Amino acid sequence: MNSADPVRTRLLTVAEELFTRSGYEAVSIRDIVAKAKANLGAVTYHFGSKQALYHAAFEVISEPFAELIASAAKSPGSGLDRVAAVVRAALTTVPRRGGAVTCLLRELANDGPLPPPMLKLMQRNVSVIRGLIEAGQQDGSIRDGDPTLLALSAISQPFYFKIASRGLEQALGVKRDDPAQWMRVVDHVAHSVRRTLARERAS
Amino acid sequence: MNSADPVRTRLLTVAEELFTRSGYEAVSIRDIVAKAKANLGAVTYHFGSKQALYHAAFEVISEPFAELIASAAKSPGSGLDRVAAVVRAALTTVPRRGGAVTCLLRELANDGPLPPPMLKLMQRNVSVIRGLIEAGQQDGSIRDGDPTLLALSAISQPFYFKIASRGLEQALGVKRDDPAQWMRVVDHVAHSVRRTLARERAS
């Protein structure tokens, strides 16, 4: 069968959803093929192993995410403006393609080397932000300091809000599914990152 | 045997180390009892189940961590000063008792409800920081805004630096074990959080 929705694609889609939601070890091949309406052997046949499917599924979401970040980085304005644009882009994409952040954070929390696709995404995004920071330091919009550390401070906020948003519902009664309320969060984070990086600031 | 280092304690210690390093599902009871030099049945006997041991081990590290935060929150100075003190305390405790952050973030990344001990720690710490923020807004050191959102922006940075530090070694060549270099990071984060929250700021 090679219709518009072949098995290989369904496996990738389902794997992305389940791995993102529950993590690598908590999802079994049997879970995936059941939800994808595929045979038990399909994962081995199309990808070779569970690990390979995991990495392939991550790349599927990682690629557009990285491109989103890269294209937001090209927005007009000062270095600081462009960092803020990237933050907005990263947070607004939460419903779709937001799983890349979750997966990456999970891998970071574990020991051992980062799997290659995660390492690639991290390097790529950090270097984009660091580039914006250096540009901002030259145009005077961003304060002095190690560009790498500043980049991490900027990244930390959207990352944390993304994954903490679930906990917030329980712990603090913040509703995450209400778009208006989430927009308030996005505004806050973008503004907050500006404060974190800005060279000067009044009031 | 009920000497100075009974089986129950050894199990807690080893469980804390392994769960923190690799996550719940990636660690088996057999791994734990092997490293703790205990019998396979020891976990069931002393804790009832693997889950129960996991939660018990988390509480062991969560309690002193929460107390560290609470006591740093009592340091002198403005609200902003006290938030910075908490950030420093949280980051300096990384080598020991830093696992609470890692475990909590991992649970946040998963779906489903937070396990009770994690929920408790999160609520406790967020509410401490939020209290400091509200105090800072009253004494004029911290800018206006939703105290909960501001608290999350403050927390995000030490949290992220803690777990990203491993990835940074690989991705960016930052050495984490060098105390001097780590101190530079702590200084950066503390300063950065001040910038994030401060009401006014010049140069």
Add this chain to the structure above:
DNA sequence: TTGCGATTCATACGTTCGTATCACATAATA
């Protein structure tokens, strides 16, 4: 229609998992 590569399918294998069982050692109590 035939033949063949590509895919799907049912099933089996060996391993590892969490937990349960029950005999045994140990230390305190009567």
Add this chain to the structure above:
DNA sequence: TATTATGTGATACGAACGTATGAATCGCAA
């Protein structure tokens, strides 16, 4: 000393796991 609670130990059990295997089926060129 006899008894009892408490802990330790070796082993077993059923389930779930990732993967392998070989037959069945499909799509399509010859």
